[in-house]
Amino acid sequence: MDKVIMMTLLYDFYGPLLTERQQKFIELYYENDYSLGEIAENYGVSRQAVHDTLKRAENILANYENKLGLIDKFLMQRNKLAEVARLLEDPREPSSQQLARARGILQELLEMDRG
């Protein structure tokens, strides 16, 4: 997966566990496309300090995902949901086989006990 997409997911799930400054730097760098130099200038710190803060924040986020695996599960569920959506796709009516398959996947998703 693309690093920016992965960081966005990580930040979206676990961002509130970072310090305020870590959150701000991640947002500026990954969501608002600021350069290290620009963030450094805005915050009156060195480019290296921005780099280190970002690296540390990235490690913290990756570490939460390694422990909890919630993004992994989320992406897996999303794939299954997308399959259900495809089975029911407009404009035709689903065949009874497609309907049965969709019901089966939904059942499977409902039986999972976490996100």
Next chain:
Amino acid sequence: MDKVIMMTLLYDFYGPLLTERQQKFIELYYENDYSLGEIAENYGVSRQAVHDTLKRAENILANYENKLGLIDKFLMQRNKLAEVARLLEDPREPSSQQLARARGILQELLEMDRG
């Protein structure tokens, strides 16, 4: 929500962030229905120590959910999934209205950006 169910969900999502002992006590108490006294005896500690460890673990888990809200989102998504499953329910074929509603909910779920 029932406290045991809520603790099970909390533990299921965030349990890996607890210490080994906290995890063990939560499992014995909430999943295996041991009493505080039984856990205390098995571990050679006081009943009060078991109580304190459990309380602390519960607070840690609740704190993660307060910050991240992932269980909340999970339960909301699950409700929506259950609604899709009801709309497609056996043994009748869904009406075109039901199908349209199911598609709408699936679309909504697929557009959410996290678990």
